[in-house]
Amino acid sequence: MDTALVTLSTLSGPVLLLIAMLLDAVFPDLPGLPRAGGVAGGLARAFAVRLDRRARSETARMFRGLAVLVLIAGFAGAGAWVLQDAVLQDAVRHMALLSPLLLAALIWLLGLRRTWTETRRAARAVLQQPGDRSHDTCREAIETCARGLLDGVAGPIFWYLLAGLPGAVMFAATAGISRSLGGKTQSDGAFGLAARRLYAFLGWLPGWIAALLIALAAVFTPQAHPGTAMRLFARQALNPAGLRPLSAMAGALDLTLLGPAPGAPKRGWVGSGRAKATARDVTRAGFVHAVACVLALTTVAALAQSAFASA
Numbered sequence: 001m002d003t004a005l006v007t008l009s010t011l012s013g014p015v016l017l018l019i020a021m022l023l024d025a026v027f028p029d030l031p032g033l034p035r036a037g038g039v040a041g042g043l044a045r046a047f048a049v050r051l052d053r054r055a056r057s058e059t060a061r062m063f064r065g066l067a068v069l070v071l072i073a074g075f076a077g078a079g080a081w082v083l084q085d086a087v088l089q090d091a092v093r094h095m096a097l098l099s100p101l102l103l104a105a106l107i108w109l110l111g112l113r114r115t116w117t118e119t120r121r122a123a124r125a126v127l128q129q130p131g132d133r134s135h136d137t138c139r140e141a142i143e144t145c146a147r148g149l150l151d152g153v154a155g156p157i158f159w160y161l162l163a164g165l166p167g168a169v170m171f172a173a174t175a176g177i178s179r180s181l182g183g184k185t186q187s188d189g190a191f192g193l194a195a196r197r198l199y200a201f202l203g204w205l206p207g208w209i210a211a212l213l214i215a216l217a218a219v220f221t222p223q224a225h226p227g228t229a230m231r232l233f234a235r236q237a238l239n240p241a242g243l244r245p246l247s248a249m250a251g252a253l254d255l256t257l258l259g260p261a262p263g264a265p266k267r268g269w270v271g272s273g274r275a276k277a278t279a280r281d282v283t284r285a286g287f288v289h290a291v292a293c294v295l296a297l298t299t300v301a302a303l304a305q306s307a308f309a310s311a
Contacts, residue, residue, distance in 0.1 A: 014303035016099075017160055020106040021297055025113050036109050036169065037151060037176030040072050044177040047072075048191055058190040065181065065191035069198065073173040080105065080169040105165060109172045111152020112293045119145045119286035126279040138277035142285040143257050146214065146249035147242055149289055151175045153296055154210035154245075155203055161303070171206075174199045200240050207241030210292075211248035217291035218252035221284060225252055232271060246270050252288055253281050 029035075034042070047068045052061055087102050122141035126134050155175065159167035178199035181192025211233040218224035232251035236243045250257045250271025257277075259269045269275075 014161065014300055014307045016103060017106065017157065018297070018300045018304045020103055020110060021112060021157075021293075021300060023103075024107045024110040025293060025297070027113070028117065029114055035111065035114070035152075035176075036076075036172040037179065040076065040173035040176035041180030043072050044068055044180050044192075044195070048181060052191040061190040062193050066194040068191075069174070069177055069195045072177060073170050073198075076173045077166040077170040080165040084165045102165065106156075106160065106168070109152075109156045109160075109168050111148055115145055115148030115152055116286050116289055116293070118148075119282055119289065123279045123282035123286065126282065135276045135278070138279060138282050139255070139257055139259075139275075141282045142249060142253070142255065142277055143246060145282075145285045145289050146210075146245040146257075149213060149292055150203060150207055150210040150242065150245050151179075153293060154213065155206040157296060157300065158206045158209060159202065171202050174202055203241030207244040211236075211244035213292035213295055214245055214248040214252055214288055216295055217288045218248075220291050221252065221288050224284065224288065225254055228252065228254065228272075236270070243270060249285060249288065253277075253284055255281060 048065075051064045051068065056064070083102060083105065087099060119141055122137065122144075126137055126141075151172070155171045156168040159171040174195060177195040178192065181195055211229075215226050215229040215233060218226035218229050229248045229251035233244055233248040236247040246257050247270050249255075250273065254271075254273035255277055256269050256271040256273055256275045259275070
């Protein structure tokens with residue numbers, strides 16, 4: 001019994017995480033299966049339709065948004081805790097059933113291959129059908145790629161290693177809710193305030209990690225600028241978590257990202273390079289993301305080897 005518990009405890013840490021990362025990187029997503037963040041974001045939008053009323057004061061909308069955040073993220077975290085606790089407490093009887101469920105839940109939270117696939121698809125679409133907004137489309141794809149490294153790689157990995165499956169689930173749920181209630185209007189700005197504040201807290205250290213992975217990946221990317229990536233990332237060190245990987249990606253590719261957009265006319269620019277991104281830049285961003293994922297895999301593999309050695 002003791003041996004089984006020790007083995008399963010080891011597998012539920014860096015070793016299980018390494019297996020999940022490898023499976024997520026190799027196999028594509030199941031068609032039509034939304035990721036954890038997408039499910040949480042969809043639920044938040046459904047609640048917003050009923051609860052986020054313009055007739056209410058900003059304070060009332062803020063507390064309603066807080067209640068929705070606690071309900072969705074708290075319920076998801078509690079469910080993850082029950083699953084993880086069941087695996088660890090009843091290792092022998094349910095190991096064959098619950099361990100694969102734990103592994104599947106962890107894969108569901110990750111986004112190594114998904115972000116890379118979406119980036120390649122965006123580059124291919126621009127090449128096949130170039131248009132007047134192709135530069136904007138390319139910038140948006142690169143921004144999504146940079147954010148994906150935070151929301152689908154650095155964030156879930158960091159919180160799983162720190163707080164187990166409940167921590168990773170709550171990060172993914174918070175990221176999805178924050179993204180779906182992005183504050184493009186005054187109303188959803190108040191309703192989504194709690195989610196954005198919690199995401200800024202949970203993503204603070206993972207944002208550093210994601211930006212550092214991008215800067216290191218730029219060393220292995222042809223015609224990239226790792227020094228500029230580090231410099232721009234350092235400027236955003238105390239800013240919201242999502243800006244750090246964006247600034248690092250902008251520096252690595254010599255681009256300017258973000259900027260004014262519909263619903264956010266005063267949004268500032270990030271970076272000091274070209275604003276006219278091309279399909280080639282999107283492809284390079286995908287390469288940076290892939291190398292960053294390899295670096296993350298290497299780090300987790302080292303932790304897994306250490307966990308096996310000490311078990």
